[in-house]
Amino acid sequence: MIEFKQVVKRYPGGLDALRHVSVFIPRGSITFLTGHSGAGKSTVLKLITLSEVATRGQVLVNDEDISLFRGDRIALHRRTIGSVFQDHKLLPDKTVEENVALPLVVAGMGNRDCARRARAALDKVGLLKLCRRFPQTLSAGEQQRVGIARAVVGRPDILLADEPTGNLDPELADEIMKLFFLFNQHDVTVIIATHDYRHLNNPAAGLLALENGQISGDSYS
Amino acid sequence: MKVWLQRHLQVLGETLMWLVRSPGSTLTTALILGVAISLPLMLFKVSQSMMSVTGKLNEDSVITVYVGPGKPEQVEPMKEDQLVIEIGQKILQIPLVSDVEYVSRAQVLKDFQMESELGDLIDDLEENPLPAMLIVFPEKSLIAADLSQLVTVLADMEGVDSVSYDQQWQERLQAIIAAFMSGTLIMASLMAIGVVLIISNTVRLGILNRSQEIQIIDQIGGTATFIRRPFLYFGTLQGISGGIVALLIAMLALFLLARPVNHLAGLYSSEFRINLLDLEVSGAVIVVSALLGWLAARFTLGGYIAKMRASARGK
Numbered sequence: 001m002i003e004f005k006q007v008v009k010r011y012p013g014g015l016d017a018l019r020h021v022s023v024f025i026p027r028g029s030i031t032f033l034t035g036h037s038g039a040g041k042s043t044v045l046k047l048i049t050l051s052e053v054a055t056r057g058q059v060l061v062n063d064e065d066i067s068l069f070r071g072d073r074i075a076l077h078r079r080t081i082g083s084v085f086q087d088h089k090l091l092p093d094k095t096v097e098e099n100v101a102l103p104l105v106v107a108g109m110g111n112r113d114c115a116r117r118a119r120a121a122l123d124k125v126g127l128l129k130l131c132r133r134f135p136q137t138l139s140a141g142e143q144q145r146v147g148i149a150r151a152v153v154g155r156p157d158i159l160l161a162d163e164p165t166g167n168l169d170p171e172l173a174d175e176i177m178k179l180f181f182l183f184n185q186h187d188v189t190v191i192i193a194t195h196d197y198r199h200l201n202n203p204a205a206g207l208l209a210l211e212n213g214q215i216s217g218d219s220y221s
Numbered sequence: 222m223k224v225w226l227q228r229h230l231q232v233l234g235e236t237l238m239w240l241v242r243s244p245g246s247t248l249t250t251a252l253i254l255g256v257a258i259s260l261p262l263m264l265f266k267v268s269q270s271m272m273s274v275t276g277k278l279n280e281d282s283v284i285t286v287y288v289g290p291g292k293p294e295q296v297e298p299m300k301e302d303q304l305v306i307e308i309g310q311k312i313l314q315i316p317l318v319s320d321v322e323y324v325s326r327a328q329v330l331k332d333f334q335m336e337s338e339l340g341d342l343i344d345d346l347e348e349n350p351l352p353a354m355l356i357v358f359p360e361k362s363l364i365a366a367d368l369s370q371l372v373t374v375l376a377d378m379e380g381v382d383s384v385s386y387d388q389q390w391q392e393r394l395q396a397i398i399a400a401f402m403s404g405t406l407i408m409a410s411l412m413a414i415g416v417v418l419i420i421s422n423t424v425r426l427g428i429l430n431r432s433q434e435i436q437i438i439d440q441i442g443g444t445a446t447f448i449r450r451p452f453l454y455f456g457t458l459q460g461i462s463g464g465i466v467a468l469l470i471a472m473l474a475l476f477l478l479a480r481p482v483n484h485l486a487g488l489y490s491s492e493f494r495i496n497l498l499d500l501e502v503s504g505a506v507i508v509v510s511a512l513l514g515w516l517a518a519r520f521t522l523g524g525y526i527a528k529m530r531a532s533a534r535g536k
């Protein structure tokens with residue numbers, strides 16, 4: 001589970017992106033994080049991965065205050081999280097399979113296991129046949145699915161997606177969303193930041209609404 | 222362990238590809254590094270060759286010790302010779318001395334008469350005015366400083382009148398070698414700084430080119446060690462390439478220098494030989510260049526990663 005306690009995030013320049021945010025996200029849940037652009041959605045996700053550190057308050061993951069993590073402990077923490085980005089963040093000089101295998105390589109897994117699990121992950125998102133291609137030869141929807149395969153290949157406890165459907169047309173977006181619900185059924189805690197309101201009425205998902213750095217709606221409380 | 226080795230070999234291969242893919246900048250860097258490293262290397266080789274000359278010179282150098290002041294009318298000749306032999310034995314105890322030869326007064330007189338036209342003059346004297354001599358052979362490994370120390374010790378010994386030793390040009394040579402050696406040291410330090418700066422700069426460019434990759438790897442749980450690894454190989458390989466170029470440059474230069482220098486040495490009937498690079502020196506050059514490359518990469522990356530981590534904390 002993930003818990004924010006009175007979290008304040010102030011970026012250099014003085015602006016408070018989050019102002020005393022307190023939320024509790026249960027283990028195994030799937031949550032939509034919504035709000036207008038600049039509300040602080042990305043900041044919430046970055047605090048969970050420790051890409052940013054809270055200025056005040058606490059971010060707890062499995063009851064541990066992650067802001068106390070340093071050095072390699074941060075790397076280990078990130079290996080329990082899969083991240084999907086709006087712009088995919090795939091490496092252009094590596095094949096699709098190599099991109100997907102990267103989290104496993106980083107974690108010190110042997111080449112053969114890496115390849116096997118990368119292919120399994122690509123199979124789950126329906127792209128096994130493209131494993132030898134390079135990312136820039138793929139469509140936006142395919143690239144996003146490669147990004148998702150990379151996020152889940154390490155069997156993370158938590159899956160974070162920052163506007164994963166932002167660049168996609170509605171049918172593709174629906175397909176991507178289906179994948180997230182699929183992974184959630186395997187006990188992965190999923191948080192999806194989106195301002196695509198079409199998906200928000202899914203009864204299986206929790207909802208967190210942000211407005212100007214504050215919680216304006218919370219289906220968990 | 223197997224995975225670890227596999228990973229290292231893989232990174233080594235990838236880094237070699239990275240260097241090969243931009244042959245222009247790789248070669249330019251290797252040449253710049255090579256020139257920088259070759260200068261102190263050549264100076265070192267020249268000083269080293271000069272040292273072997275001094276070694277040879279010592280073989281010929283002897284110290285002549287005159288014993289006295291003799292008061293022949295008070296001491297019987299036999300007794301005096303006994304005294305000189307005792308002093309000779311004391312001298313032989315000194316660690317820096319390899320051998321002592323005793324030349325009696327009578328022998329000195331004989332030699333003098335045979336070698337000198339003044340010999341007849343001495344015949345006219347009642348007494349033999351020449352003192353007995355000890356010829357001291359120093360250890361061959363002695364350098365000039367040790368020799369002059371030995372000379373002082375001998376001169377201060379009881380019963381010794383005077384000591385003669387031709388040491389001036391030895392000392393001069395020694396001073397020149399010392400100057401060469403400090404020159405080598407200064408050049409080597411400057412070279413080390415230069416090499417670190419040059420490689421640090423190429424590593425910085427590499428970081429810029431691969432910043433997206435670094436950020437992604439950081440994001441998906443790569444440790445600092447993992448992020449650093451390809452860059453450490455990159456810096457080390459560049460250092461090695463510079464070391465190899467430096468060896469080639471130095472070998473060529475020493476080859477060209479060897480003939481005229483040996484000819485010059487021959488004129489002084491001296492055994493001065495510039496030898497080409499031996500395995501030990503070549504190995505040391507490669508190891509040191511590799512180490513400097515590694516250090517440059519390590520520090521450059523350390524700074525970069527620290528900055529990346531600090532920015533997350535809003536610093």
Ligand SMILES: Nc1ncnc2c1ncn2[C@@H]1O[C@H](COP(=O)(O)OP(=O)(O)O)[C@@H](O)[C@H]1O
Nearest residue numbers: 011012013017036037038039040041042043044
């Ligand atoms: N690195 C940063 N430096 C300064 N300000 C930032 C930074 N990142 C985000 N912000 C600001 O914080 C606020 C929240 O940003 P963000 O969390 O990205 O919002 P959202 O993802 O909901 O659009 C915005 O006003 C944005 O300008």
Ligand SMILES: [Mg+2]
Nearest residue numbers: 041042043162
């Ligand atoms: Mg955002």
